[in-house]
Amino acid sequence: MSKNLSMITKNIGRKLKKHSPEILTGIGIAGMISATVMAVRATPKALQNIEHEKKEQNVTKLPLIEMAKCTWKSYIPSAVTIIVSSVCLVGASTVSFKRNTALATAYAMTEATLKSYQEKVVETIGEKKADAIKTKVVKEKMDSNPINNKEVIITTKGDTLCYDSVSGRYFKSDIDTIKKIVNELNRRMLSESYISLNDFYYELGLSFTKMGDQLGWNIDRGLIDISYVPLLADDGNPCLAMEYTVSPEYDYC
Structure with missing residues (x-):
């Protein structure tokens, strides 16, 4: 015993x-x-x-x-x-x-x-003032990654300066193109169940990142949802910051 x-x-x-x-x-x-x-x-x-x-x-x-x-x-x-x-x-x-x-x-x-x-x-x-707080938080993220120290990635998908709050990258695109990409990926997620962060980056015309395959979205946890915050970059140029309302998660697939 x-x-x-x-x-x-x-x-x-x-x-x-x-x-x-x-x-x-x-x-x-x-x-x-x-x-x-x-x-x-x-x-x-x-x-x-x-x-x-x-x-x-x-x-x-x-x-x-x-x-x-x-x-x-x-x-x-x-x-x-x-x-x-x-x-x-x-x-x-x-x-x-x-x-x-x-x-x-x-x-x-x-x-x-x-x-x-x-x-x-x-x-x-x-x-x-949730929107005001969100804007301040996103602005601080941008200020910690000043555009003067970054390469602006040309994607041929638009001429608006954009900022990705996850990877800290600046790139050229436009809000209509990004919204269209999000809608398309959400449509794919309905049939495929999940989408990786790198899938999103690929559609944006950005290179893959190491964490891009490890993070993503699963249909069980909600569709991709991004808010667009108009700000000024540290060089004074208008910049559209992407803030993930539904953040990409680990173990999404």
């Missing part, structure tokens, strides 16, 4: 050890999603704290540092969840290199979006 129990325990231990990267990865991704939800739910309370502090000080606007002081506690749960999730993702680093590259990219996108969201919520007082 004890021998059988020992064997069962050892088998369970071996299986847990064998699949620990997948388990840790699942926990990490779930934690990141939970952290985002927690941060969104914490926002109304944070805004209430700001309004309360404004009344206490009898002012119409608080300095940024004062806003941070009265709102940071609201985001402690989401911050702790991010830390724990990060530890889980780091612990899963024994998975194959390509897998880790895609996961790290998806994790970085989630973390960066959450961080930017929290910072901009503090700056935006009153009504929830």
